[in-house]
Each structure stands twice: as structure tokens, then as C-alpha cells.
Amino acid sequence: MSDILSRLPEVRGRYMEDRDMSAMSWLRTGGPADVLYMPADPDDLSDFLKGCPEDVPILPVGVCSNMIVRDGGIRGVVIRMGRGFNGVEVEGTSVRAGCAALDAQVARRAAEAGVDLTFLRTIPGAIGGAVKMNAGCYGTYMADVVVEAEIMLRGGDVVTIPADELGFAYRSSALPDGAVVLSVLMEGGKGDPDTLAAKMEEQLAKRAESQPVDDLSCGSTFRNPAGFSSTGQADDVHDLKAWKVIDDAGCRGLTQGGAIMSPKHPNFLVNTGTATSADLEGLGEEVRKRVLAHSGIELQWEIMRIGEHSGA
Template identity: 65%
Template sequence: MTPCPPRGALTAGRVLADLTWLRVGGPADWLFQPADEADLTQFLAQLPADVPVFPIGVGSNLIVRDGGIRGVVIRLGRGFNGIEVDPESGIVTAGAAALDAHVARRAAEAGRDLTFLRTIPGSIGGAVRMNAGCYGSYVADHLIDIRAVTRDGRPVTIPAGDLALAYRSSSLPDGWIVTGARLRADAADPAQLAQRMDEQLARRDASQPVKERSAGSTFRNPAGFSSTGRADDRHDLKAWTLIDAAGLRGHRLGGAQMSEKHPNFLLNTGDASAADLEALGELVRARVRETSGHALQWEVIRIGEPAP
């Protein structure tokens, strides 16, 4: 596919369902798993400019449609999952494939507070792109800069201030691949941080269907605005309350269901197709708009083509 074969794994026609938490999705034309940043840079530099590129992480926030993806899906692995904590400066350097939970734990062990990441499913690359947040803290509150590779294969370092980080969004261009990030973390007692994370996990497990096939929160909370004017979800209006009020807690369509435990979680009950999941999501959006006037926005990313 490229003049110089990559050192990483390049697979044609790779079905993606097993790479997503919802376990749905058709094949990608190509799946590329680069060995390291140099391998990724070379691959993108040689890839024709008209071939679409889609980065995915651990698939925790993703619906791949049943017809699959035309283009190249790039999934970072072991060469991109390192975590380093500087105990003096409080700077945490993490590869894009490092799991959010692992970064939180490693930082806490070094007496640095990134506990908001502990219950966020996914990896640092996705957390940066979506400005992930929990318990009132966001990546934007801690991010120093990122390392990325452009669509044409140039490695770049981008300061956080150039990413236009907002509620569940950034200005990172399509086709650019985040390879790592540096975050600033405040000093704190490791034992207290460990206790806080245990409490967060208990709170999550009590309120969310963590043992079901889901992709986390399906819809963004209707955004309010912080004192700085930045849109965020630090207010009382939540997507789940609108869905509940619309009578859709536990609602089913085919093999898809809105969770009984937390109605903003879209579940694959065992035999759902991507079409089932997306159709139920759109039904929820329509019903909430009818009953409350609010237009829910998808937080789960949907990519690819429908089945023929």
C-alpha cells in the first residue's frame, strides 16, 4: 500500500467490532498499528492525500457503522503507552495509548493529582481530542501541550492554548494523530488520592451499568457556561434527566437499549447492530426534543458507512 513497508502491522479488511466496547462495526479497508512515532510519520507521509484517516483508541466512545470504514484506521499500541511522572515539577508525560485510569493511578502514586481521569473510559489521545472531564475537572485544566503527527506525516508539538479546548471538543484537525501529551498535576498526599479514586469508583459502579456493553455517556449534557465564558457541564441540567423525563429509561429497539440503571447509557444487549444503536439514539434525541425542547448532541462518536 506504501512504497516503503511499515514496521507496524497493516491489515486489509479488518473487522472492527472487537475493537469497540459496543462490539459492533464492519471492516476498515485497512487497519494500521504503527510500531512507533517514526513508523507512523513515514506511513502518513507516503499515504496518498485522498485516503481518509481515522484514529481510534480503545473504542470506548465509538460506534462503527455496519458497513465499515473506507480508508485507513490507525490504532496506537504499545509504542505509545508510556507514562512518566516528574515528582518535582508535577508534569505527567503520557503516550496517547496510555489508559486514562492508568495515568491517574501512576500520578497518584507519585503524589500528583489527576484523579479526575480515574473513571474516564479510554486513552489519553481521545481524552485530549474530546477534552474529557469528570467531577468538575477537564483535560483543559491540566494540559500543557501535545505531540501529534499531521495527516501529511509531520511530527508537531502543539501548546494547549492552540487547541481551542471546549466542552467535549478541540480544534485538532481530522486525520491528525495525537501521539502523546504533557499534563500539569498538583501535589497531594498519595494515600488521600488513592482514597478519592476508590470513592469515585464506588460512586460510578453504583450509578452506571459498568458490567454491560456500553460506550459511556451517549449524549453530552446540555452545556452551560463557566465564569470564564467557556462552555461546560458544571450545572444541574443533565442529559439523563431529560431522557428519563421523556419516558425512555430502559427503552429498547432491536438489540439496543437505554440502560435502566442510567438512561444516558446506550447498551448492546447482546445482538445489536450499529444500526440498532444509532436508530435508538436518534429516537431518544427526537423524543427529548419533543418533550423538553432540548436538542441532545451525541457524545459517542459515530463513523463509517451503513450496511449495504
């Protein structure tokens, strides 16, 4: 058992030692975190960061919708952003959302107020992760709507960073090391609430037709091999798609243990119910190997892999 807990400051939030991460992961796999910390509010989080020893690793997470937690677990402190960080406020066409607000929730709340952030409706996860990964679909990315992000630095201080300093790129950003996204200010277009609601229903139906929405999955496993417009911004209109090169390499339906590349959409890595994190990551690496051998393309993971391998 780790002795990290005894070195952490007193907080108003909650500490949980040796916390099973599989219950939090969308893939339902993974080992324990040494300590899970659930801050009560931003002030509590600031006090924690100011008092946390610098040699203790920290990892902020939302709903764990885009990560494989390895079977050996996570050393240090996992910060679970939840209540106190999930507010959504709309004023005119501006929307401020807390880091733990679900993408779908933000899209719905905005649409009800006549603001078009509908691209968020089908993106799994929370707004904090969406900023970190520059999430997007249907040709729109977070980089297109973010005005500024409120960030808490590793030392506990809060800064506001404008969008042009966040380093947005294809499926990535350049947040400071150890920083925690607190909230994001976004600007959407005007729209009729009923029209926006119908648009989101169409998107959900389209997704259900082509993606295994009822399976244990984190969505797209690998980034599309190409993905930049002439201005350097992410662009969803690619000549080359990850699913296509995976399919061409014969990896649709490929399995390892309880993991499978979805027969419905071969860029979706799925836990059939018995997979370990090692099965999932191992299958992903096998797909990368086969695609490289078949087409010379080196796929890049979109899903984060965190923690230690079992027995490490």
C-alpha cells in the same frame, strides 16, 4: 475487496486488511475497516503518513471506547495506536503520557507519584481521545491540566501545540484535520499517594452505584444540554443534565433491537448482547426525537458515529 493496501507504503508496523472492528469496539458491533495499520513507533507512523496517498482516508483510534462503528465498516485506513505510544513519565508534578495510555493507568501512575490527576480514573478510553474530546468529570477537564500536546500532522511532521491553541471547549477540541495526538504533557496538583488512592476508590464506588459499569456501553451517550462557565470553560455543574431530559421524555429503558437505554442510567446506550450498530444509533436518534418533542431540547451526540451504514 479494497485495493487500498497495494497503494500504501512499506512500514515496520503491521497492516491487516478487511479487519473486523467489532472486536475492538467497546460496544462489540461494527463492520470491517478496509485496512488496519498498527505503527511500530512514531517514526514508523511518520513514514506511513508521508507515503500514504492524500485521497486515502485515515482515522486514528485508541481503544474505541467512545464510538459506534457502523455496520458497513470504515473506508480507508484505521490507525490503531498501541504499543510504542502508551508510555507514562512523571517528573515532579508534570506527567507526560502517550496517546495510547489508558486514562485510568495515567491516574494511577500519577497518584503513586503524589500527583493528582484522579479525575481520569473513571473515564473510559485513552489519553489521545481524552484530549480530542476534552474529557472530564467531577468538575475537572483535560483543558484544566494539559500544558501542551505533541501532534503528528497528516503529512507526517511533528509539532507541539500549547494548551491555549488546542481550542478546548465542552466535550471537544480543535485539533488540526487528520492530526494524530502522540503524547500530552499535563500538570497536576500535589497530593499524598494514599489519599489519592482512596479518592479514586471512592470515585469507582460512586460510579458503580449509578452507572451500568458491567454492561457493553461507551459511557455518556449525549452531551449535557448546557455546559459552559462564564469564562467559556467547560463546567460540570449544570442545571440541566442529559439523563434528566431523557428520563423526563420517558426514554429510560427504551429499546430497539438488542439496544437499550440503561434502566440504571438513561444516558447510557447499552448493547444487551445482540445489538447491531444500526440498533444502537437508531435508538439514540429515537431518543433525540422524543426529547425534542417533549422538551424542545435537541440533544447532541457525545459518542462518535463513524463509517458507513450497512448496504451503503
